[in-house]
Amino acid sequence: MKTSLNTLEGLKRSLVVELPIDTFNQKTDKILQNLAKQARIDGFRKGKVPATVLRQRFGANAKSDATNEIVTETLSEALADAQISPATQPSLTKVESEGSDNFIYTIEFEVFPEISVSSLAGLTIDQISAKVSKEDEERSLQDLQDRATEYKSVKRKSKEGDRLIIDFEGLLEGESFEGGAAEGFEIILGRGAMIDDFEQGLIDVAPGKELEIKATFPEDYHVENLAGREAIFKVKVNEIGSPKGLKRDDELAKKYGEKDFETMKSRMANQMQMELASRVEQQNKGTTFTALLEANNFEVPEASIDAEANNMLKDMESRMEQQGIPSNNKMSNDLFKEEATRRVKLGLLVNKIAKDYEIKPEKEQVDAKLKEMSMSYGESAPQMIEWYNSDPSRLESIESIVVEQLVVDYITSEAKVNIKEKTFQEIMDPQN
DSSP states (O other): OOEEEEEOOEEEEEEEEEEEEHHHHHHHHHHHHHHHHHHOTTSTTTTOOHHHHHHHHHHHHHHHHHHHHHHHHHHHHHHHHHHHBSOOOEEEEEEEOOOSSEEEEEEEEBBBOOOOOGGGGOOOOEEEEEEEHHHHHHHHHHHHHHHHHOOOEEOOOOOOEEEEEEEEEEEEEHHHHHEEEEEEEEEESSSSSSOOOHTTTTTTTTTTOEEEEEOOTTTTOOOOOOOOOOEEEEEEEEEEEEEOOOOOOHHHHTTTTOSSSHHHHHHHHHHHHHHHHHHHHHEEEEHHHHHHHHHHHOOOOOOHHHHHHHHHHHHHHHHHTTTTTTTTOOOOGGGGGGHHHHHHHHHHHHHHHHHHTTOOHHHHHHHHHHHHHHGGGGGHHHHHHHHHTTHHHHHHEEEEEHHHHHHHHHHHSSSSSEEEEEEEHHEEEEEE
């Protein structure tokens, strides 16, 4: 066997493999011999068809089959001989089997880029830090209390603490704006769910009343084209509900399936801590990876991008179908190419850093991640953990998550990190 590796455009390569023509001829003859035993051709008995007739009738197919078998049998050795590892499935592009002492085939494929990770110490990365405050816990308790509170429709005018059901439409310079209208909208006065002027305009209003409220959006409002602008809201108050007193006691806890108030409060606080830690981790991971990508520019195999984009497309279509939205296979994977490229690059960078710095997950770390993930499964947590542990291929996905975080930790330990303090509300509800 003789091999010749050629560099094409970008990461594309071609490999020419030469073998003695006898290898091809013998393979073709063997295939024809097997056909001779089974072939049925008018005018000849089964197994008695002359070789010349067989070659005339089946020669092209036999040569094609012989080529495929030879490529299958020799490709691994040829790649090893050329000291090359394809990043994508090789494709057969050329075959020469006539008029030569050699059988020659050519395959083309893409290779992974050679990555040299830039200095981690040269990175500057923004990271966030946040804590759950007593005020955050109080706000969450109030939310639980509000959601469990029952409201009785009343005919009096509204006051703080009442629940109003309203229809409204907002106008900017006489024109409606996106997100500025709703029907059957529920608002509890005094909770700060809407901008101040809007809520204040709903106090001391009788049920059935139609009114206009002039309200100015805050200068730092999360929707840029609304910030600092004055709007007119046309409002109809459909119903005013007076809250039925509900104390923070065991009866409240039982409405949420807890045995007593202290247990509910403790579980709520733990859940808040876990959700906050998860959000902070994801956001910090995102900024770390963005800095890493910006500092390392390299090509990635187009086929790898296509494969990732196709996976993202299938995932999107699956989620649409689960929501009762038919996809009709009309979406193109082009919609996901940019994010797919980012994911492929990150995968290569993470693997390279993990290899260079010998970053490997310990069993204790994998077990801890599994336990953390299982918390959302409630009583089914043990079964979830067992499901992953019972199959090494499933466990690999958890190990990859752990390695990814270990790489993030290593990068931030080497880089210059700017810590920005944020509140629980800013992390959990960034738009507000």
